[in-house]
Amino acid sequence: MRGVHLFMFVVALPALAALGHDAYLFYMNQDKGFELAALGFIWTKYEPESYRWTVEMTEPEGYWPYINMILAQKAAFVGAAFAGFFYVILGILKLLGAWPFNEPNITNFTGNRRMDEVMGGKKAGRFKYKRK
Numbered sequence: 001m002r003g004v005h006l007f008m009f010v011v012a013l014p015a016l017a018a019l020g021h022d023a024y025l026f027y028m029n030q031d032k033g034f035e036l037a038a039l040g041f042i043w044t045k046y047e048p049e050s051y052r053w054t055v056e057m058t059e060p061e062g063y064w065p066y067i068n069m070i071l072a073q074k075a076a077f078v079g080a081a082f083a084g085f086f087y088v089i090l091g092i093l094k095l096l097g098a099w100p101f102n103e104p105n106i107t108n109f110t111g112n113r114r115m116d117e118v119m120g121g122k123k124a125g126r127f128k129y130k131r132k
Contacts, residue, residue: 025037
């Protein structure tokens with residue numbers, strides 16, 4: 001289960017990074033007020049060569065209108081949509097009881113009842129003390 005939580009944090013990182021970037025811009029330019037930066041602004045400001053190369057390699061009538069539509073969106077919203085997509089998939093997998101949410105059968109794996117209790121397998125009842 002720890003791996004699922006790590007994955008959920010990793011897919012949330014783009015949205016958190018975008019919000020951090022926006023907070024930094026607000027801190028540096030407090031007179032303008034808080035605004036969310038567009039994904040295209042971030043790309044063209046910090047990596048203009050990559051942007052120019054992409055524009056040159058993409059056909060204008062091909063995929064560029066779709067790319068341009070995504071670049072016009074706020075980066076925090078794009079990051080949140082990215083994370084939300086994976087959260088929905090994880091929610092469906094949890095409802096179905098599929099991997100990574102299915103419980104392994106520890107009893108069949110170890111064959112040792114005490115080990116199963118320690119590992120969280122079948123819960124044994126209370127220990128009963130007997131007189132001999």
